[in-house]
């Protein structure tokens with residue numbers, strides 16, 4: 001099971017993305033989340049032979065709910081940093097969200113943690129759009145994060161963004177387990193070498 005957390009300003013569409021992804025239903029009157037909510041979905045990714053259960057945590061973006069959402073960051077396997085393309089401030093706040101996540105999840109190495117950026121509401125008329133694709137892409141390139149433009153309303157790229165988050169988390173987990181296996185082998189080799197040395201020298 002992988003834990004995926006959705007973060008971003010209030011109203012950018014986090015609940016809508018989660019609901020569309022899991023239940024395939026978009027609610028035009030979606031109300032603000034209070035605290036956190038989660039849904040599960042089983043998927044299959046290209047980099048793992050068996051199915052993976054995604055536990056998706058939707059958090060309240062409004063500042064007044066900070067103390068209710070932050071305890072749920074620990075143990076996350078991936079984080080979706082979300083903004084709305086018609087809300088400039090929500091894009092500017094991405095760094096603040098990343099900081100909050102790193103602080104409360106007690107992340108030891110943020111450089112290899114799977115952060116994915118989502119620019120939601122791309123269905124809005126061009127005249128209402130405040131953040132260009134180029135602007136968002138350049139920020140993500142600078143911060144080394146994959147970027148997806150989505151519309152929960154028109155169901156564009158929603159699946160792709162969540163699948164990318166899952167694949168990145170699996171990739172990290174696989175690499176991490178590989179490192180542990182190598183370390184364990186290293187310990188065994190050292191102890192057997194020590195034994196050999198002891199046998200040769202007759203030392204106790």
Ligand SMILES: Nc1nc2c(ncn2[C@@H]2O[C@H](COP(=O)(O)OP(=O)(O)OP(=O)(O)O)[C@@H](O)[C@H]2O)c(=O)[nH]1
Pocket residue numbers: 008009010011012013014015016017027028029030031032033034059060061062120121122123124150151152153154
């Ligand atoms: N046009 C458009 N509207 C959207 C889209 N996604 C969400 N909305 C609308 O934006 C509003 C806020 O959506 P939510 O999903 O509740 O936003 P949220 O980020 O979960 O908000 P908080 O719970 O306050 O953090 C709702 O009226 C949604 O119907 C989208 O892709 N396009």
